[in-house]
Amino acid sequence: MAVDMTPSNQHSHTISVLVENKFGVLSRVAGLFSGRGYNIHSLNVAPCEDPQFSRMTIDVNEGSEKLDQVIKQLSKLVNVVEVIDYRDAPTVTREAVLMRVRFGEKKQEILELCNIFGARILDATRELLTIEIYGGPFRIERFLNLMQDYDVTMLTRSGKIAVVKPKEA
Secondary structure: OOOOOOOOOOEEEEEEEEEOOOOHHHHHHHHHHHHHOOOEEEEEEOOOOOOOOEEEEEEEEOOOHHHHHHHHHHOOOOEEEEEEEOOOEEEEEEEEEEEEOOOOOHHHHHHHHHHOOEEEEEEEEOOEEEEEEEEEEHHHHHHHHHHHOEEEEEEOOOEEEEEEOOOOO
């Protein structure tokens, strides 16, 4: 089974949406995108520092004009508390990847790549390694690009999470 790990050539934009932690909010937000024909590249949702709210980190591949329109429309949705556009803000972003790789005769090569990139082996059988890597977009894409040379049988990504860097006092 071939797994396409090729990164998108389009530049992605990240939006953070603070929402009330209520039934149907995710559906309404996703519906706003799909109803206008915009594709969500990744979506991560989880409760935040206050359990009454969840933070949605949405990564989209759209131009600035469409993104401005989406941000305005998101701000008008019921249960949306705050929308943050990360386009011009210095941010810290991370993503987690889990993958299974059939290693055959190349186990040592794969282990060396994992060591170089700080990836961890979470499980191993006689034929498969389960690998975890966590990091910024460049590191993740570089690792996945190199792993294309091996028999990746399964891959799952968490989607991007992000926070704005604090200003120096």
